[in-house]
Amino acid sequence: MIYTITFNPALDYVVRVHDFKLGEVNRTSYEEVYPGGKGINVSIVLKNLDEKNIALGYIAGFTGDEIERKVKSFGCSTDFIKLSNGMSRINVKLKSKEESEINGQGPNISDNDLEQLYKKLDLLQKGDILVLAGSIPKTLPKNIYEIIMEKLSKKEIKFIVDATGELLLNVLKYSPFLIKPNHHELAELFNVTIKNEEDIIKYAKKLKEMGARNVLISRAADGAIFINEDNEVIKSRAPKGRVINSVGAGDSMVAGFIAGYLKNERLDEAFKMGVATGSASAFSEGLATKEKVYELLNEIL
Structure with a gap:
């Protein structure tokens, strides 16, 4: 089974304004509300590609209820932990001549809430896939991904980590099956300026030397390595x-890679599926559909 964790899910309020004017009344030409969070995005795209999975994480308040309802409306299975206080955040994604975002903070997660998650993760079995994606709330330990991977390290689970900075660097010693920084995040990890493909390959290989089994570097319009x-x-x-x-394209790439790998465990085909799926989301108002993914996959194969 595939599991995703979203520690701080959100309702993403996506609006399009033709020419946004700061300090004035602006009217939208498009608006939609989606369940947001990197793990949730991965879960939805996996389901679109006919891969069963379970979305884990925390929800709170009426916004949390709506997040769960919307995730289930995509056909996904969920096993969220409902917090007794606070409310899940609302993130505003403004699309105009430039894209802007306002992200909420989200509820507090206590030690007891964490213990509930650990109990759920204890049920994972050999061969399962666990996706750890995105940032974490300030109320959680900064090394929470590391704690989870250490707890599950003897279960022979395939960890997929899509995170940045120390959150990513600290888990490399647990040999994650796949990590997916983009080219900007790769530069930040090593505090360098990346000028060309050779630099990307050089620093991606350093991540492998530090423990990652497979490294996927997304490059937006330039493709991936x-x-x-x-x-x-x-x-x-x-x-x-x-x-x-651009929202969710990287998460879609992760989902596509997983779906491609599960077909026949060929990493080269998983990579191509990942590129096609990330692009399918980038070229759509919402997240990638199966039809759009396979349409683009024909261009890559």
């Missing part, structure tokens, strides 16, 4: 299309 567990470098250009939505 993949370093597999045999240290083979595979490159892919992004399919042609008009970028409509």
Whole structure:
């Protein structure tokens, strides 16, 4: 089974304004409310690709109830922990000539709440996939991903980590099956300026030396670079299309990689599926659909 964890899910209020004017009344030309959070995005796209999974995490208040309702409306299975206080956050995604975001803070998560999650994770079995994606609330230990992976380290679970900074660096010693920083995050990890593909490959290989089994570097319109567990470098250009939505494209790439890998455990095909799925979300108002993914996959194969 595939599990995703979203520690701080949200309702994403997505609005489009033709020409946003600061300090004035602006009227939308498009608006929609989606369940948000990197793990949730992965879960939804996996379900769109016919891969069963369970979304874990924390919800609170009426916004939390709506998050769960919307996630289930996509056909996903959930096992969220309902917090007794606070409310799940609302994030505003403003699309105009430039994209802007206002992200809420979210509820507090106590030690007792964490223990409930650990009990759920104790039920994972050998061969399961656990996706740890996104930032974490301030009320949680900064090394929470590390704590989880240490607790489950003997279960032979495939960990997939899509995080940044110390959150990512600290878990490399547990040999995650896949990590997916983008090229900007890669530069930040090593405090360097990345000028070309050779630099990307150089620092991606350093992440492998630090413990990661497979490293996928997303590059937006420039495609992606993949370093597999045999240290083979595979490159892919992004399919042609008009970028409509950058929200969730990276999460979709992770979901596509997982779905592609589960077909026959071929890493090269998983990589191509990941690129197609990330692009499918970027070229759509919402998250990638199966039809759009396979349409773009034909351009990559």
